[in-house]
Amino acid sequence: MIGAPMERILVVKLRQMGDTVILTPMLRALRRAHPRARIVVVVPSVWADLLETSPHIDRLIGYRGGSFYGTLALIRELRQERFDLGINPHASSRSAWILFLSAVTQRVVDNRSGRALFSTVNVPHPPRGRAAVERDLDCIRSLGLESDGSNIELFLTTEDRAVARRFLEERGLVDGALRVAIAPGASAPAKQWSAARFASVADILAQDAGVHVLLVGAPEETELLNEVESRMAARPTTVQISQLRHLAAILERCSLFLGNDSGPKHLAVGVGTPTLSIFGPEDAVEWHPYEAEEGHVAIIKDVDCREGGCGKKVCDDHRCMGLITVDEVVGGARTLLRLKKNRDSLTVRGGALW
Known part of the structure; x- marks a missing residue:
């Protein structure tokens, strides 16, 4: 105390x-x-x-x-x-x-x-x-202190938001369009859904009226982003920004973040953007403490080897990710986009899609 x-x-x-x-x-x-x-x-x-x-x-x-x-x-x-x-x-x-x-x-x-x-x-x-x-x-x-909740927060400046606005405007992305940020990277190979499936999801969402896809990744993830884009019929906007508050400001202007369990997911949550997270070896209870009612959904497969999160960095089996289908991810994304457009009339219940 x-x-x-x-x-x-x-x-x-x-x-x-x-x-x-x-x-x-x-x-x-x-x-x-x-x-x-x-x-x-x-x-x-x-x-x-x-x-x-x-x-x-x-x-x-x-x-x-x-x-x-x-x-x-x-x-x-x-x-x-x-x-x-x-x-x-x-x-x-x-x-x-x-x-x-x-x-x-x-x-x-x-x-x-x-x-x-x-x-x-x-x-x-x-x-x-x-x-x-x-x-x-x-x-x-343990010191006798209490919190006012577990809501995470990021403090973006006027300049951060101005940089994001200019970035999008220079690429012809005007306000009013539905922007879906797709981040195919992760801190370990076992946490990554396949590039081919991300490309399929991106193409399907890009065909939906008014949806523009942004491929988001770190500067060192160029090869991965190029692989996803090469498999796409649509032409996404690539976002590789090392200044993380600028990236967060871009995510703030998106309608949905879609990606693996990764750092950018938490940035999106911190700026109030709905998220759809694809979970593999990590424990979703530990790393997805967010509510579906607030627009944050995790897709998880209940396989024996990942009970409680196996935490593997590399996995030859990879069933936990392999069993997650393109249709499931597209369905979850469309639901969250409808929620974004009609917050007063739609409610997503439950923290995961199975």
Whole structure:
């Protein structure tokens, strides 16, 4: 339990894009509980711009990793801050050591894989099937703090939205058209639905009246995007933007995000765009804590080998993804597009399509 208000708080989370986005409810709760505290956040530099505009952060540090001396310099810098409280949700070995060596008075490290040994506060071990965003919030609950919910948020600037508007206008994509953002990439091969099926879905949706398809991917996913486009009859608009808030602003102007369980899905949720997620080896309870009633649907196949999420990076079988059909995905997309157009008259019930 926290006694006196904290003056200096450190948060370290060195994970993926989605992990960074779902950190926002915890940061919001920290700021509400300690409005005058100096809150410093360390995340991977590649995702840092997502939190750069957050009103809940006083200083944001983008960790580049890889270098022993760079990590040592960061630890020295953090030690000078003399933090009262340090929090390490979804701890990695590196982030737990950084927090430990930064001379933080009180440390909260999530209780998994033995890393709770670095914690001075008891964080209950999360039950199986606990949503990742709730696990992050459990770290502050262990301090006696409460959250105002698990809704994630992104703070886009006027310039972010202006960049998105110009990008779309320069490609002839005027407001009023239905835009479907399709992201065929993922952080691991086992999490990817096939490029051929994404192409089929894109072509079918492109034939629907008023629908324009955007193929979304990271700069390093050019080969994958080219493969999807080469299999399409329609001509999509390709979106490869390294500035992630600009990408989020483009997704904000889309009618639907369709893709694998990946970081851009969480960006779309954060800006209020409906999402249709294709799930494979990961646990949807853990990584899809969103409601269908709010326009966020996951397509999941109930196969024995993925019970609770097997978490494989590569899989020779890949049944969990292979059993998901083009027709199922097209049907889910059309339902969500109708919901987008007629929010007052349509309600999708249940969190998954089977």
